[in-house]
Amino acid sequence: MSEDILFQPSTEVQNVAHVKSMKQYDEMYKESVENPEQFWGKIAEKDFFFKSPPISGKFLNYNFDVNKGKVFVEWMKGAVTNVCYNVLDRHVENGKKDKVCFYWEGNDPDDYSEITYGNLYKQVCKFANVLKSLKIMKGDHVAIYMPMIVELVVAMLACARIGAVHSIVFGGFSSDSLAERIIDGKCCLLITADGVYRGKKLINLKDIADGALKLCKEQNFNVKNTVVVRHLGPSAPLSGKKPTSPAAKRPCTSLTTNITEGCDLWYDDLMADASEECKPEWLDAEDPLFMLYTSGSTGKPKGVVHTQAGYMMYAATTFKYVFDYHDDDIYWCTADIGWITGHSYITYGPMANGATSVLFEGVPTYPGPERCWQVVQKYKVSKFYTAPTLIRTLMKYGEDPIKRFDRSSLKVLGSVGEPINPEAWLFYHKVIGDEKCSIVDTFWQTETGGHTMTPLPGCTPTKPGAATFPFFGIVPVLMDEKGKIIEGEGEGYLVFKQPWPGVMRTVYGNHPRYEQTYFTQFPGYYKTGDGAKRDKDGYMWITGRIDDMVNVSGHLLSTAEVESALVEHEKVAEAAVVSLPHKIKGESCYCFVTLIDGFDFTSELVTDLKSAVRTKIGAFAQPEVIQNAPGLPKTRSGKIMRRILRKIARNDHDFGDVSTMADSSVIEVLFANRPTTN
Numbered sequence: 001m002s003e004d005i006l007f008q009p010s011t012e013v014q015n016v017a018h019v020k021s022m023k024q025y026d027e028m029y030k031e032s033v034e035n036p037e038q039f040w041g042k043i044a045e046k047d048f049f050f051k052s053p054p055i056s057g058k059f060l061n062y063n064f065d066v067n068k069g070k071v072f073v074e075w076m077k078g079a080v081t082n083v084c085y086n087v088l089d090r091h092v093e094n095g096k097k098d099k100v101c102f103y104w105e106g107n108d109p110d111d112y113s114e115i116t117y118g119n120l121y122k123q124v125c126k127f128a129n130v131l132k133s134l135k136i137m138k139g140d141h142v143a144i145y146m147p148m149i150v151e152l153v154v155a156m157l158a159c160a161r162i163g164a165v166h167s168i169v170f171g172g173f174s175s176d177s178l179a180e181r182i183i184d185g186k187c188c189l190l191i192t193a194d195g196v197y198r199g200k201k202l203i204n205l206k207d208i209a210d211g212a213l214k215l216c217k218e219q220n221f222n223v224k225n226t227v228v229v230r231h232l233g234p235s236a237p238l239s240g241k242k243p244t245s246p247a248a249k250r251p252c253t254s255l256t257t258n259i260t261e262g263c264d265l266w267y268d269d270l271m272a273d274a275s276e277e278c279k280p281e282w283l284d285a286e287d288p289l290f291m292l293y294t295s296g297s298t299g300k301p302k303g304v305v306h307t308q309a310g311y312m313m314y315a316a317t318t319f320k321y322v323f324d325y326h327d328d329d330i331y332w333c334t335a336d337i338g339w340i341t342g343h344s345y346i347t348y349g350p351m352a353n354g355a356t357s358v359l360f361e362g363v364p365t366y367p368g369p370e371r372c373w374q375v376v377q378k379y380k381v382s383k384f385y386t387a388p389t390l391i392r393t394l395m396k397y398g399e400d401p402i403k404r405f406d407r408s409s410l411k412v413l414g415s416v417g418e419p420i421n422p423e424a425w426l427f428y429h430k431v432i433g434d435e436k437c438s439i440v441d442t443f444w445q446t447e448t449g450g451h452t453m454t455p456l457p458g459c460t461p462t463k464p465g466a467a468t469f470p471f472f473g474i475v476p477v478l479m480d481e482k483g484k485i486i487e488g489e490g491e492g493y494l495v496f497k498q499p500w501p502g503v504m505r506t507v508y509g510n511h512p513r514y515e516q517t518y519f520t521q522f523p524g525y526y527k528t529g530d531g532a533k534r535d536k537d538g539y540m541w542i543t544g545r546i547d548d549m550v551n552v553s554g555h556l557l558s559t560a561e562v563e564s565a566l567v568e569h570e571k572v573a574e575a576a577v578v579s580l581p582h583k584i585k586g587e588s589c590y591c592f593v594t595l596i597d598g599f600d601f602t603s604e605l606v607t608d609l610k611s612a613v614r615t616k617i618g619a620f621a622q623p624e625v626i627q628n629a630p631g632l633p634k635t636r637s638g639k640i641m642r643r644i645l646r647k648i649a650r651n652d653h654d655f656g657d658v659s660t661m662a663d664s665s666v667i668e669v670l671f672a673n674r675p676t677t678n
């Protein structure tokens with residue numbers, strides 16, 4: 001049904017858009033895929049600063065085909081640039097010194113501040129000097145575990161300025177997860193904050209960070225220093241905060257921060273003596289910019305590596321076109337910088353364009369469900385970017401908290417993180433956008449660096465739930481399991497045929513895993529791991545992950561990761577986790593556990609196991625259901641049959657062919673054991 005409804009782009013957006021018609025899109029797209037060097041070469045020249053420009057004829061070099069040797073991608077190798085210079089110095093030098101870069105909006109609505117490009121530039125230079133004083137150099141890896149505060153942006157850009165590689169770990173991860181990422185990423189410094197409020201909940205980040213470093217030490221991996229931002233602490237003279245800022249009112253009496261003399265260093269102490277002058281380190285276009293861990297279907301997270309110039313250019317160009325960015329826009333992305341969405345569309349993309357953004361620390365439904373629209377009204381937000389899970393949450397509260405606020409500034413509404421169901425899409429369009437905004441459903445991944453399948457808000461007629469067409473440079477192909485190309489209408493694996501500037505370059509420390517995960521099943525193509533459907537009009541609809549991944553509120557988890565957290569419990573012999581559709585979260589985890597003989601399945605155990613997953617991974621990963629599974633459905637070779645478990649989780653008795661199953665009597669037992677609640 002939603003396949004047949006077409007929504008025309010907002011005329012207000014279209015009138016001023018960078019791309020005003022599908023004809024113009026088609027022409028630009030054609031050039032971008034047939035002559036990428038020319039297409040991206042013009043952008044590199046016009047929109048960015050290179051100390052030494054891309055070398056003509058050597059603009060793009062790659063091999064996507066595992067059968068032809070090592071897989072690699074290089075854009076503009078040999079060119080010299082600095083991403084920090086491009087997102088800060090360039091604007092300061094071009095008269096944007098006093099333009100607001102971020103409106104910082106704290107957890108509590110009366111806690112806010114702003115910082116200009118000029119002031120952010122100074123803070124970044126100072127912190128870059130702090131990093132140097134701690135002996136951090138080009139090529140060193142720095143772990144960042146911070147809340148959504150200006151200092152997080154300062155820390156990442158200071159790394160970029162000196163050529164250090166940042167590895168940001170989302171502040172919702174546990175000590176275990178943080179430790180695993182610090183060790184795997186070989187980080188030599190940790191930057192964190194004392195604590196943060198998420199809604200009413202106080203989170204002692206420094207304690208979690210300490211726990212992680214203790215685990216690192218136990219595995220003989222020592223991180224010498226931790227830099228701690230005093231965010232809730234009593235004397236918090238923070239960057240970018242106006243003297244009148246209500247920061248002092250932050251309720252912080254219940255927070256104690258343990259400081260180890262000699263190892264832990266307060267950010268504000270270090271900054272006090274730092275110089276405001278710091279020359280950028282000039283880097284090769286293909287030097288690494290950052291790594292960011294993402295779940296892998298084996299359970300061990302992968303350090304996705306992005307490099308300098310290609311990533312910068314792709315994040316900036318997608319931002320410009322997908323949000324149809326103009327100088328007077330106020331842009332707000334509700335994601336956390338700890339995820340790729342925040343890297344590309346809070347820091348690098350918007351700042352490369354010199355945009356003014358809202359940097360939001362809080363929870364979008366705190367103190368009440370009207371918070372988002374209060375913020376939109378307060379800053380006159382024109383471009384807004386969020387996840388379907390938030391839209392579905394807001395739908396529960398009805399239209400009133402939305403309609404009470406002036407949203408007339410809104411022009412483009414973006415969606416990211418998971419497939420958006422047509423109902424949520426229509427609510428976004430009709431209620432939130434008052435039927436006058438363009439909706440852009442943007443499909444992309446940590447690995448892709450930026451948007452890959454998306455409408456453009458000034459030209460693409462949209463369908464509720466469709467990611468529509470490829471961005472410039474992306475050549476999507478649908479394939480069946482065996483690698484046969486599906487033309488026209490059909491459904492299959494979504495793969496991309498040729499490299500775009502933002503594609504990841506390697507898995508940190510494990511290039512074979514990069515080749516194996518993304519390039520082996522379909523030689524010559526990048527495999528997204530998602531399925532997609534092409535309809536009769538050529539529109540693309542993302543159907544979701546094909547591998548063993550669960551997408552909980554836009555956070556990608558591997559079932560293997562959750563399983564390993566469960567089997568670590570002393571009473572658990574075996575665990576199998578499948579995804580279950582969830583009204584708000586999109587998907588949730590349904591866990592089957594087999595206990596070791598002699599233990600009983602009790603409600604205490606269920607509570608214990610849920611908390612084990614929280615501790616091992618993070619609160620967002622907490623399972624929805626844990627069910628007793630005296631036996632699991634297995635093939636004769638011992639493989640767990642998740643297809644059957646998915647049916648049991650859904651209470652669907654139509655489980656098809658069970659001929660390969662070793663003992664089909666377990667199915668009945670599992671249906672009988674389904675809990676009503678948990």
Ligand code: 7RM
Pocket residue numbers: 294339340341415416417418419420441442443444445446447467528529530542544545551554555556
């Ligand atoms: C940006 C981000 C990537 C996975 C991806 C998909 C799913 C993301 C959409 C989507 C349908 C979308 N990076 N996904 N966006 N599915 N429509 N618009 O989320 O690395 O964290 O996750 O998220 O399954 O493979 S991510």
